[in-house]
Amino acid sequence: MQFSLLLPQKVVFGWDKRSEFGAIAAELGTAAVVVHGSRTLRTSSLWSELMAALESHGVQVVCELGIHREPTIEDVDAATAMVRSSSPTSDMVIGIGGGAAIDLAKAVSAMATNQLGESVRDYLEGVGEGLSIENDPLPMLAIPTTAGTGSETTKNAVISVDDPPCKKSLRSENMIPKIVLIDPELSVTVPQSVTAASGMDAITQLIESYISSRATPLTQSLCIEGLKHALPNMKRAYVDGTDQAARTAMAYAAFLSGVALANSGLGMAHGIAAALGAYCDVPHGLACATLLPIALRTNQTASRKQQVILGKLFAKNPHLSKEDAIAASISHVEALCDDLSIPKRLRDLGVRKEQLNDIVVGSRGNSMNGNPRVLTDEELYSILEEHW
């Protein structure tokens, strides 16, 4: 057996654990850049509570940045300029929010200390000058609030690029946040549509990581643990956002999905979701949810052994025949998508048929490399057309 495992240095998890926020932040520095997502959080009493905790632990906020969509090259460059000119000089970054806020925080923490290129573009995979993150990023504390992307545990930040339209990663093993603080209570006010999309993103990450051609027994055990918590609780968290047990289970599953994917890669749902985001502005979690049943059908021969195990787990029936278990692995996901009112067809996500060729090209990223079944462009096009 061979594997390598990347993890944050410290993870603090639990309901109301934000009460430790000030003390945890003070472990990393005294002059913080704070990156947040939604305006709702920024204007809430919770925000005042968090900022007061920083102050009482001797941590000064020297720069505050907001982001409400996946960060673009321009967003990162503007944020980096602010951070580099902050006074006193910042010595740590705190990211609070969904995947976009945490990705911007990760990008800024890396760009603050790596100044060879003029723009983050020079460091992006596939489009830039091929510069790499040589210096340690500023130490970072990540506080996810949406129970979805798992970005708090991964080594890359996803950046939107306009020309050509695509999503590219800024990537370095040193970009994994040093400390992760997960308080499921922070997700209680997340709107129902975001609960569905981010929860299905986590479930897609757990399933794609489990069947990925780069999976290891260790990452697969994390995926099974995550799915055991996510599947019975996804709909409960969607129906009643204040359900403490359901919110805790989804936050735990989302965290595990991030650790798993960072160490195993993903598959075609994530590959295509990146293209749907870049060309058609489809939110990441929603794209993943629509694509997950399609990915399971496409891979059912290539990942037969894994889908038999998943089907028995989903149906809670270890005695299912192999064929019935594979069918159950797909039908349970389809039923969950129906419960959450997830669109079934690409056209319902706003995709135009003439965009399918571009989507095939745009799907060929890092995620697609982990897909169990290797797909030609023609095969991928016909799958997309069938589900358009």
Ligand SMILES: [Zn+2]
């Ligand atoms: Zn995802």
